[in-house]
Amino acid sequence: MKKYDYIIAGLGAAGLSLAYFMLQSEQLKEKKVLLVDRDRKDKNDRTWTFWGDVPGEFAHLVEKTWYKIGLHDKYEDVIVNAERTPYHFIPAIRFYNYVIPKLKKSDNFTFLSGNIERISDLNGEAVITIDSQLYSADYIFNSAFHGVSTMAQAQKKVAFQQFKGWEVSFNREILEADEVTLMDFSISEKGKVNFMYLLPVSENRLILNCTAFGSEMIENGFAEKCMADYLAKYFPHDYSIIRKEQGFIPMSHIEFRRNYSSRIMNLGILGGDARPSTGYTFINAINNSRKIAAGLAESGNPPKILNNKRHFNFYDRIFIRVLKDNPEALKKALLLMFKKNSSSKAFDFLSASTSVIQEIPIILSLPIIPFLKAFINEQKNSRR
Ligand SMILES: Cc1cc2nc3c(=O)[nH]c(=O)nc-3n(C[C@H](O)[C@H](O)[C@H](O)COP(=O)(O)OP(=O)(O)OC[C@H]3O[C@@H](n4cnc5c(N)ncnc54)[C@H](O)[C@@H]3O)c2cc1C
Known part of the structure; x- marks a missing residue:
């Protein structure tokens, strides 16, 4: 069985950023690291957007910022x-093309393409099975393998955010590219929280996503029809679809197990980096990977990473309950949150970085009765 110091299982935002921060660390420069993914990470497979500060190391990868x-x-x-909390866009391929060649230049990082079948902690050694071959390490950092997370339960039990998107190119410059549309509920069906999300990347390039929150999958063909109708209504010009994307993110207050065992640490979505009520993950994944590399450099062991402040878990439960019990109220609440509060306050709240005092006006701006009912029901539930 081949042995490494560390194995990074899954080379998405979390795994690659952890490898990047390890590469930057003087103290970790002798460590042998195995990097494994079943994908080659050579496609623009997703659109990363986030608000606020851009992590300095990756600032040059931002393709567009909206205010x-x-x-x-x-x-x-x-x-x-949104001058104080601008909204940024990094195409995933820019990130992959920046980080992967740097890692490939180092003799300490070994890339392996394969399917991860099992990860386990055997007598104090972390062991991974990739295409029937065993490899071991002092620590495995996993953002890939669902078998060691609560993701599978989360997907079944609670709610999820699902989206299908197109990147389209118009043959003329017809877009006003200075405004991002976070949510357009005009397409929404009664009793469902679905909306269109629009990123005008330039005057003739638009990314649009038909998104749904809830526990029902978007029906086959619905998203495509919805996007085609939307384009015909608001941008009645010839276009071609240059890329398609789709995603599925759990909206779950089930606690993700960051430390699966003393030798296996979960990262990214599997480590609990996605905020359940929004699905935004990218910045948390990068920041936590930075902390993990720093902890390893300092003590040789992964540090303890704290997920959300506890009361935010409670807010997320309420959000998910309103989503289930009263979707119309949730749509109204999302609009009101931005209408009645500054975007920086609303975004800080959605990033779980506000204090209770700062949260009071935000909570008071939401429709009181449905949220109060959800609060009471959640209180009862947590006592059971
Ligand atoms: C289309 C799309 C758009 C998104 N947009 C945003 C956004 O705008 N903002 C935001 O914050 N978040 C967004 N997300 C959520 C997004 O998943 C995270 O931001 C980020 O990619 C999570 O990082 P991660 O490392 O946890 O997972 P990923 O980046 O998904 O990485 C997991 C890796 O594990 C690999 N893998 C999985 N199973 C196996 C296996 N059995 N064997 C080998 N390899 C395996 C996968 O190939 C993948 O490379 C989006 C997701 C999608 C799919």
Whole structure:
């Protein structure tokens, strides 16, 4: 069985950023690291967007930043100024093309393409099975293999965010590219929280996603029809679809197990980096990978990473309960949150970085009755 110091299982945002931070560390420069993924990571397989500060190491990868954010429904348009918390976009391929060649240049990082079949902790040694071959390490950092996470239960039991998207190119410059549309509920069906998400990357390039929150899968063909109708209505010009993407993110308050065992640590979505109520993960994954590399450099062991402050877990439960019990109220609440509060306050709240005092006006701006009912029901549930 081949032995490494560390194995990084899964080379997405979390795994690659951890490897990148290890590469930057003087103290870790002798460590032998195995990097494994079943994909080659040579495609632009996703769109990473986030608000606020850009991690310095990756700032040059940002393709576009918006300072105006829109939320819409059939009856109103909420346009907010986001100068203090701008909204950024990094195409995943830029990140892969920046990080992977750097790692490949180092003799300490070995890339392996294969399917991870099992990860286990055997007598104090972390062992991974990749295409029937065993490899071991002092520590395995896993963002790939669902078998060692609560993701599988989370997907079954609670709710999820699902989206299908197109990147389209128009033959003329027809877009106003200075405003991102976070949510357009004008496409929403009654009793469902579904919306269109629009990133005008330039005057003739648009990424649009048909997104749904809930526990029902988007029906086959619905997203495609919805996007085609939306384009025909709002951008009636010839276009070609240059890329498609889709995603599925658990919206679960089930606690993800960051430390699966003393030798196996979960990263990224599997480590609990996705905020259950929004699905945004990228920045948390990068920041936590930075902390893990720093901890390894300092003490030789992975540090303890704390997930959300506890009361945010409770807010997430309430959010998910309102999503299930009263989807119409949730749509209204998302609009009101940005209408009645500054975008920086709303975004800080959604990033779980506000204090209880700062949260009071935000909570008071939401529709009281459905949230109060959800609060009471969740209180009862947590006592059971
Ligand atoms: C289309 C799309 C758009 C998104 N947009 C945003 C966004 O705008 N903002 C945001 O914050 N988040 C977004 N997300 C969520 C996104 O998943 C995270 O931001 C980020 O990619 C999570 O990083 P991760 O490392 O946990 O997972 P990933 O980046 O998904 O990495 C996991 C890796 O594990 C590999 N893998 C899985 N199973 C196996 C196996 N059995 N064997 C070998 N390899 C395996 C996969 O190939 C993958 O490379 C989006 C997701 C998708 C799919």
